[in-house]
Amino acid sequence: MLKRLLLAGYKVTPQWKVGAYRIDMVVEGAGRRLAIECDGDKYHTAENLAEDMNRQAILERLGWRFARIRGSQFFRYPDQTMQLIFDKLTQMEIPPEGEQNASTIAVHGELKDRGSVEPWRFNEHGGRRTGPVGTL
Numbered sequence: 408m409l410k411r412l413l414l415a416g417y418k419v420t421p422q423w424k425v426g427a428y429r430i431d432m433v434v435e436g437a438g439r440r441l442a443i444e445c446d447g448d449k450y451h452t453a454e455n456l457a458e459d460m461n462r463q464a465i466l467e468r469l470g471w472r473f474a475r476i477r478g479s480q481f482f483r484y485p486d487q488t489m490q491l492i493f494d495k496l497t498q499m500e501i502p503p504e505g506e507q508n509a510s511t512i513a514v515h516g517e518l519k520d521r522g523s524v525e526p527w528r529f530n531e532h533g534g535r536r537t538g539p540v541g542t543l
């Protein structure tokens with residue numbers, strides 16, 4: 408997900424710290440921010456859901472806007488899941504800031520080589536591929 412956002416030109420920061428909390432990814436642009444939480448891995452189990460939702464409610468009261476994506480949803484339907492994120496960014500008027508090199512991703516201030524990245528696919532009208540998966 409991070410690589411696709413970077414390839415699309417968005418400014419993305421993984422593991423954004425807010426007080427005692429960490430947000431999986433934050434996309435910034437035009438003075439706005441979208442917090443993206445990727446659920447379903449070892450840090451976002453069903454047992455942690457109540458705690459995660461409480462943390463999200465606290466951050467929403469501070470003005471944060473969230474998108475939650477299940478890992479299984481992304482791995483089964485990556486294009487459709489990314490379209491949901493791109494639609495949310497468009498709705499929030501968060502534009503891409505230009506081309507990014509997704510083979511190098513800044514993590515905790517350190518550049519790490521992540522290898523090659525599959526480029527984003529476009530439909531016949533020049534837009535990102537779409538498909539119904541759900542809503543954010």
